[in-house]
Amino acid sequence: MTRICLIEDDAIMGEALLERLILEGFDVEWQRTGRGGLEMLLAQRFDLVLLDVSLPDLSGIDLFEHLRRSRTAVPPTLFITGYGSIEDAVKLLKLGAVDYLTKPLDPGELIGKLRALSQSPVAPDPSREPEDRLGISPAMSQIEAELARLARHPHTPVLICGESGVGKEVVARRLHRLQCPQAPFVAVNCAALPEGLIEAELFGHERGAYTGAERRRAGVFEQAGDGVLFLDEIGDMPLALQSRLLRVVQSRQLTRIGGSGALEVPARLVCATHRDLAALVRAGAFREDLYYRVRVLEIRIPPLRERPEDVFWLAERYVAEHVRRFPDECRVLGANDRERLLKHHWPGNVRELQHALERACILGRGPSLALDLPDASAAEQGLKAHAQAGERAAILAGLTDTGFNMTLTAERLGISRKTLWQKMKRYGLERR
Numbered sequence: 001m002t003r004i005c006l007i008e009d010d011a012i013m014g015e016a017l018l019e020r021l022i023l024e025g026f027d028v029e030w031q032r033t034g035r036g037g038l039e040m041l042l043a044q045r046f047d048l049v050l051l052d053v054s055l056p057d058l059s060g061i062d063l064f065e066h067l068r069r070s071r072t073a074v075p076p077t078l079f080i081t082g083y084g085s086i087e088d089a090v091k092l093l094k095l096g097a098v099d100y101l102t103k104p105l106d107p108g109e110l111i112g113k114l115r116a117l118s119q120s121p122v123a124p125d126p127s128r129e130p131e132d133r134l135g136i137s138p139a140m141s142q143i144e145a146e147l148a149r150l151a152r153h154p155h156t157p158v159l160i161c162g163e164s165g166v167g168k169e170v171v172a173r174r175l176h177r178l179q180c181p182q183a184p185f186v187a188v189n190c191a192a193l194p195e196g197l198i199e200a201e202l203f204g205h206e207r208g209a210y211t212g213a214e215r216r217r218a219g220v221f222e223q224a225g226d227g228v229l230f231l232d233e234i235g236d237m238p239l240a241l242q243s244r245l246l247r248v249v250q251s252r253q254l255t256r257i258g259g260s261g262a263l264e265v266p267a268r269l270v271c272a273t274h275r276d277l278a279a280l281v282r283a284g285a286f287r288e289d290l291y292y293r294v295r296v297l298e299i300r301i302p303p304l305r306e307r308p309e310d311v312f313w314l315a316e317r318y319v320a321e322h323v324r325r326f327p328d329e330c331r332v333l334g335a336n337d338r339e340r341l342l343k344h345h346w347p348g349n350v351r352e353l354q355h356a357l358e359r360a361c362i363l364g365r366g367p368s369l370a371l372d373l374p375d376a377s378a379a380e381q382g383l384k385a386h387a388q389a390g391e392r393a394a395i396l397a398g399l400t401d402t403g404f405n406m407t408l409t410a411e412r413l414g415i416s417r418k419t420l421w422q423k424m425k426r427y428g429l430e431r432r
């Protein structure tokens with residue numbers, strides 16, 4: 001049964017929606033405040049979210065942005081906006097919402113959209129992973145074998161290293177599936193969380209622990225139960241929090257903010273980073289003791305350009321997936337395409353390959369793919385480098401102007417905070 005999180009402050013509308021959705025066979029949880037809704041979404045698993053943009057305490061947009069910053073997989077979200085807030089709706093679609101409806105709501109249209117989303121085999125799910133193999137290269141086969149061994153030692157922390165987009169989260173999910181598929185997998189991106197929120201997000205808080213903490217909240221360590229807690233971009237964790245994290249990892253116990261009793265932490269910690277943690281330790285930006293603690297077991301995923309077997313294997317899979325979803329669009333990877341795939345450097349690794357193939361399949365005609373990869377010609381490379389230098393300079397100027405305030409900079413540049421963060425990572429524009 002499709003599980004929906006409904007966040008609507010209007011009592012009459014909320015009740016009417018709840019009644020109708022239950023009648024239509026959905027399993028619905030209703031929250032009347034933004035904060036209540038956010039807590040519920042962070043703590044429970046939902047298939048869809050139906051979210052009012054205008055809420056009294058925390059706007060639907062802020063809620064959605066917070067969720068996207070702190071979670072790698074956000075359920076497909078459908079927004080309800082008032083007349084006149086179409087601008088918000090457009091902004092939300094850019095941020096990643098799947099759709100929106102304007103008030104007064106047409107119940108038939110709403111149910112139709114919810115049904116389509118709940119049945120859609122293509123509902124966006126960034127966490128999706130291949131069912132069987134991680135790759136066919138010797139390096140990935142070895143990682144598969146290592147994961148099977150690591151799964152038998154469920155309390156030892158694991159560190160997964162590799163460039164952005166190589167599949168660190170995919171590997172973490174694979175370990176979870178081998179180790180404890182029924183237990184939770186909770187993923188948190190340390191770099192994308194605002195510094196003021198990260199402590200509460202990790203360790204939770206008691207009611208009244210600070211202004212605005214209206215109720216007790218479980219942190220991600222608790223939410224992960226006896227499953228896996230995946231801390232992505234661990235190298236970006238603020239230094240001040242690293243000692244607290246170390247204590248939790250060492251003692252396998254934590255105390256919520258404002259609390260006194262210690263709670264057991266059975267979850268396995270899996271950390272990931274695209275950075276050179278040893279260099280961060282040398283620069284004084286990462287605690288040495290935490291470094292040794294989290295990397296007891298280390299997996300290094302090589303960049304895609306170093307495993308050409310996987311380039312073809314993955315490309316074939318993405319084409320096959322397209323044909324499965326759109327049987328009348330029968331695309332085929334040709335010899336020419338293969339040559340171009342092999343020549344390309346794949347700075348964005350598997351993520352880049354996936355996007356390139358999706359685009360090539362959608363824009364292709366008949367069996368041919370419309371593969372749009374930059375040619376390695378010097379002129380084009382020069383042009384690309386020029387464009388990137390311009391983009392980097394604009395972002396750096398924006399960040400400097402706002403004192404490295406990411407939200408403000410993203411707004412001024414007209415991009416999402418997540419896109420800004422990804423570009424900062426790509427261009428080495430670290431937070432100060």
Ligand SMILES: Nc1ncnc2c1ncn2[C@@H]1O[C@H](COP(=O)(O)OP(=O)(O)OP(=O)(O)O)[C@@H](O)[C@H]1O
Nearest residue numbers: 128130134135163164165166167168169170350351
């Ligand atoms: N072995 C694989 N098979 C199929 N798809 C993969 C594989 N590895 C990665 N992908 C896909 O590539 C994309 C990036 O993967 P993932 O998010 O795991 O990378 P990452 O290294 O954690 O990236 P980042 O450092 O940016 O967080 C995802 O869409 C994922 O599904």
